[in-house]
Every structure is written in C-alpha cells, then in structure tokens.
Amino acid sequence: MRTLLPLSDAERHEYSDRERGIAVAISRKGSDRHVVDEYLDEIEQLCHTAGADIVLRIVQERERLDPATFVGKGKVIELQTLVAEYGAQFVIFDENLSPVQVRNLQQALGIKILDRSMLILDIFAKHARTIEAKTQVELAQLQYLYPRLTRLWTHLSRQYGGIGTKGPGETQIETDRRLIKERIAHLQRRLRDIEQQRRLQRQERASTFRFALVGYTNAGKSSLFNLITDANVRAEDQLFATLDTTVRRFTLPSGIEALLSDTVGFIRKLPANLVASFHSTLAEAVESDMLVHVADASHPALDHHIQTVEKTLATLGIEWKPRLLVLNKIDRIADRDQLTALREQYPSALLLSAMTGYNVHSLLRRMDQFILDDSTRLAALLPYSAMRELSFLYTNAIVESRQDTPDGIAIIVRIPRAHEPAIRATLRHLLQPVEPSFSQQ
Ligand SMILES: Nc1nc2c(ncn2[C@@H]2O[C@H](COP(=O)(O)OP(=O)(O)OP(=O)(O)O)[C@@H](O)[C@H]2O)c(=O)[nH]1
Ligand SMILES: [Mg+2]
Known part of the structure; x- marks a missing residue:
C-alpha cells in the first residue's frame, strides 16, 4: 500500500x-x-x-x-x-x-x-448521511460499544444530560448507564417513526415491481445502480461507501417501469444484532419482489463473499426470495480458463461489467423475463377521459394490445402477479373479463 x-x-x-x-x-x-x-x-x-x-x-x-x-x-x-x-x-x-x-x-x-x-x-458513522442512517449507526454503536467502553463514557453526561442529571448517591458509571439507556430508548422511538413513514411511502408504490441490489461491500452495487437508473450515487473503491438506501424508477426493455434500490453492503463476521439494527435501511431489500445479488468476480474470496451474503439474507429472513446472481467486474478477468471455471461453478449467474456496460442489457432482459414469468393478464375498457388510468397502465404493466373503439380504449395488459391486487384496486370499475383465448398462456 x-x-x-x-x-x-x-x-x-x-x-x-x-x-x-x-x-x-x-x-x-x-x-x-x-x-x-x-x-x-x-x-x-x-x-x-x-x-x-x-x-x-x-x-x-x-x-x-x-x-x-x-x-x-x-x-x-x-x-x-x-x-x-x-x-x-x-x-x-x-x-x-x-x-x-x-x-x-x-x-x-x-x-x-x-x-x-x-x-x-x-466507518458507518463516517458515511452516514441521512437522519435514518445516523440514528441506526448511533443506536448500533451504543448497543455494541456500551458494555465495552464503560470508562470512556464520562463525557456523556455533558453531551446528553447536562447539569443536574447526576442523581444523589449515583456513581459516574451508573449515571452513564442510565443516560445511555435513555438515549437508546429515544433512538429506538425515532427509528420506529421513520420506519412507519417509510412503510407508508412503500404502500403508495404497491403497484410497482421492486428489485433490490444486495451484495458484499465494494462488489459494485452502486455502480450498477447508477448505470441502470442513470443516477449519481457515490461509487468508490471504499468499503461501505453506501449506507443509505436509494430507490429509483427505471424502465425495462418491455416498457414496464420498475423500482430499483441500492443499499448497504454486507461483510464477514458482522454480528447478527448489528445487521438487525440496520433493519430500516434494509427494508427495501426485505420487501422487494426480487433480489439481484451482485458479487465481485475478480475478488480472490468470491466464494466466501457469496456465502456471507447468503447467510446474511437468511439472518434477515429473506433467503427464500427469488434472486439472480450477477458476477460483476468481469472486465478484470482476462484469463479464459478462469472465465470458464466461473461459468461452470455458477451456471445460472450472469457475468457482466458495470464499468464497461457489458451484458447489462442481458440483466435487464432477465429482470423483464422474471416479471413476465409470473404475470397475469387483465383487460380494461377505458373511457377517453381516463387518461390517468391509461398512463398508470403504461408504466405499471406491459401493454399487449390497444384498440381505440367508439366505447373507449380497449386494452389488454400483462401485470406482475404480485401486484395484481394493487392494480385491480386502482382500475376497479374499468376492468373486463379476459377472453378465454387470452388467459390460456
Ligand atoms: N473494473 C471494474 N470495477 C468496477 C466495476 N463495478 C464497480 N467497480 C469499482 O468497484 C468499486 C466499488 O464500486 P461500488 O459501486 O461503490 O460498490 P458497492 O457495492 O456499492 O460498495 P459499498 O457501497 O461500499 O458496499 C469502485 O471503485 C468501482 O469503480 C466493474 O464492473 N469493473
Ligand atoms: Mg454502494
């Protein structure tokens, strides 16, 4: 170095x-x-x-x-x-x-x-930007460091308590303990509020299909996120460059719009309770429809990284979610034998490069295919005044046919099965039964 x-x-x-x-x-x-x-x-x-x-x-x-x-x-x-x-x-x-x-x-x-x-x-504390990330980091720090740093906490009474917080007969350590406990409770309340807000935001997006990028830290999640959504998230050769979750809309080759989220990376030997304290940040991944697991194919510890991510997903209780393994940084592998070995070891993975853009289109097509594989058809007759519903369908469904008739716009769409209830609720009275010939596929 x-x-x-x-x-x-x-x-x-x-x-x-x-x-x-x-x-x-x-x-x-x-x-x-x-x-x-x-x-x-x-x-x-x-x-x-x-x-x-x-x-x-x-x-x-x-x-x-x-x-x-x-x-x-x-x-x-x-x-x-x-x-x-x-x-x-x-x-x-x-x-x-x-x-x-x-x-x-x-x-x-x-x-x-x-x-x-x-x-x-x-590092988390250094990289946390939003109130949510800062709150989570402080909570994790207090919970993890508190039993380990007892004598170093004397500044706390000044920081959080102020004059007069020291009760009669209490030693300094007892005061510190009480202050830390109060602070922890305060942070937990604040996080619950933030989570509640987030939940409401997610409910509003219930009709949109959601993909989440997950993976080991420094695998290239943010780089891929930027490439796909045309965003400008910090991507650096640093561990844990990303701590906050970012969600963006993007358009798949079929024309359907979906959401993609980028979030904090995983690492080995991280205690489960530390992972748990990032629950609110990881909620996007937890509630997504499909996980895109990004791994750095050029890293000597690739297998180990993949296993760590799998284990962390299990800790979060989402190991059952459909997911796609993406082997990133393929531009760094010049050796043909190494490429062949990778393909043999991970036959269902997609080899790509977020740097050069190689195979990113294949990733988008696979995402599309995933939605199509588990989709259902709906038919609707929209009056010409229902422009809002029409544009809603164009962004949340794949329009298979459209006919402008004297009675309105007759439209047949394919929608992700997971979002059928939300889409039906939005269209309500405009829906029509799908003709049998259409629903057989
Ligand atoms: N050669 C090469 N480098 C890449 C590729 N994708 C990402 N990188 C580099 O890898 C480093 C990490 O990329 P990020 O996108 O920040 O990775 P991340 O997974 O978001 O990392 P954290 O947010 O820190 O967990 C950066 O220096 C990127 O420029 C790729 O396909 N090829
Ligand atoms: Mg990142």
Whole structure:
C-alpha cells in the first residue's frame, strides 16, 4: 500500500494525519493461512477507509482463544514492545472481542483497542448521511460499544444530560448507564417513526415491481445502480461507501417501469444484532419482489463473499426470495480458463461489467423475463377521459394490445402477479373479463 515514490506535500500531510495501527489475527490449527491473510487484507482495507494505516500484521497460531486477552499472555507482552517500537496508536483484532478482553488489553497496552465490529461501526458513522442512517449507526454503536467502553463514557453526561442529571448517591458509571439507556430508548422511538413513514411511502408504490441490489461491500452495487437508473450515487473503491438506501424508477426493455434500490453492503463476521439494527435501511431489500445479488468476480474470496451474503439474507429472513446472481467486474478477468471455471461453478449467474456496460442489457432482459414469468393478464375498457388510468397502465404493466373503439380504449395488459391486487384496486370499475383465448398462456 505504501508508495516508494517521494510523497507530495498533500500526501505527506495526509499520512501524518492518519493513525497507525497493528492488526492481529488468530490462525487455528489446520486452517488455511491464505484465508487468514485475506481477512487481514480486508481489515487493512477497512482501516484505510476509516482513515488509518496498518503498519504491522501479527498472526498467532493458537487452538483456543484466551478468554481474558484473546491472544496468549506471551503475545500480549510482545505486543507491548511492538506498540512502542512502531509508534502504534491502536491495535485492531480481526475478531469480535468480549468486553472483558477489551478492558484487559486496554490496560495491558495502554492504547486504543478495536475489533472488527467497532471498526465497521466507525466507518458507518463516517458515511452516514441521512437522519435514518445516523440514528441506526448511533443506536448500533451504543448497543455494541456500551458494555465495552464503560470508562470512556464520562463525557456523556455533558453531551446528553447536562447539569443536574447526576442523581444523589449515583456513581459516574451508573449515571452513564442510565443516560445511555435513555438515549437508546429515544433512538429506538425515532427509528420506529421513520420506519412507519417509510412503510407508508412503500404502500403508495404497491403497484410497482421492486428489485433490490444486495451484495458484499465494494462488489459494485452502486455502480450498477447508477448505470441502470442513470443516477449519481457515490461509487468508490471504499468499503461501505453506501449506507443509505436509494430507490429509483427505471424502465425495462418491455416498457414496464420498475423500482430499483441500492443499499448497504454486507461483510464477514458482522454480528447478527448489528445487521438487525440496520433493519430500516434494509427494508427495501426485505420487501422487494426480487433480489439481484451482485458479487465481485475478480475478488480472490468470491466464494466466501457469496456465502456471507447468503447467510446474511437468511439472518434477515429473506433467503427464500427469488434472486439472480450477477458476477460483476468481469472486465478484470482476462484469463479464459478462469472465465470458464466461473461459468461452470455458477451456471445460472450472469457475468457482466458495470464499468464497461457489458451484458447489462442481458440483466435487464432477465429482470423483464422474471416479471413476465409470473404475470397475469387483465383487460380494461377505458373511457377517453381516463387518461390517468391509461398512463398508470403504461408504466405499471406491459401493454399487449390497444384498440381505440367508439366505447373507449380497449386494452389488454400483462401485470406482475404480485401486484395484481394493487392494480385491480386502482382500475376497479374499468376492468373486463379476459377472453378465454387470452388467459390460456
Ligand atoms: N473494473 C471494474 N470495477 C468496477 C466495476 N463495478 C464497480 N467497480 C469499482 O468497484 C468499486 C466499488 O464500486 P461500488 O459501486 O461503490 O460498490 P458497492 O457495492 O456499492 O460498495 P459499498 O457501497 O461500499 O458496499 C469502485 O471503485 C468501482 O469503480 C466493474 O464492473 N469493473
Ligand atoms: Mg454502494
């Protein structure tokens, strides 16, 4: 990661500002050293996104984790020397630490101790833009960090409580605990309100088919989203560039309009309760009609990423939803054998590139096909005055035939079965029975 060329002034300034850290991982007997290194690469990338640099990596071979200090006692002593030698400001562990481990390590090393989840939460906090994302991040931080950082919370009474919040006889920690609990309750209420609003918005769009992009962080979801919907969502070589959900309308080749949502990516070793705290952001995916799972085909840990996403979908209870696997960044794979191997391993996946646009049209056609495969036909006779209903049909259905008759516009449309109730409700009295010859397909 370090460049050997002389640094420019701007770069020197950037590096001097950045914190330096040591990354620590455990390798269990028989486990693949490659995988451990790959995890550490990810930690390094996460740190980079958070604005810090890893100056040293340490891997300890160990059968069991030490419940008190995660690594063995000897390693802790070694770490004390290394921290001084490398001028490290933090040590990050590639595993989630228990509150006791954080406390003991902090005492032994005297610098900031981080684990995977804390680092991810830090990036989340940095990237959260909307009130919804900020609220979720703060809630997740309080719930995760609170038992781990007890003594660092003394500023809280000033921030949230103000003068006089300290009750008689209470110790500082008790006051902090009470304040945090109150804050958590407040944030949960606020999130419930936001979710309620969102639910109403979604109900208004009940007649439109919804696709959601899901996938590992940095897979290229936002890039694909921008390409398909002509939007301008931040797409960067950073982990968790997207935290907020964006929903946009787009038109499929058949002419039908659908909604596409882009949202936060997934990552390995994220505790289930942290995933759950993003429930409101992930609601678009949860309530979509079909998931488009985007994976980075050029990443060495592709299989692992795909499995993580599958597991996370199960955590969210949506593993049963129809989905399409998209292998992105195919432009990066020049080797023909590698392409063949990918096709063999994932026969139903679509290989594409959000960068060059290669095969994106095939993706749109598959999305269309998906709607058509589970669609039904409706016939309606619209008076010439019903222009609103006519345009509603053009955007939410595939118009198969249209005849302008003296009695009005006779129209036959195909609609996604999932949205039949909502569409019927909008058209009500204008619907006609479909002729038998039409409904047989
Ligand atoms: N070569 C190549 N790079 C791509 C392609 N698609 C995306 N990228 C790059 O991959 C990086 C991540 O892309 P994003 O679209 O931000 O990925 P994301 O899945 O939205 O990531 P998060 O929001 O951080 O979870 C960016 O630097 C993109 O330019 C592709 O098809 N080919
Ligand atoms: Mg994104």
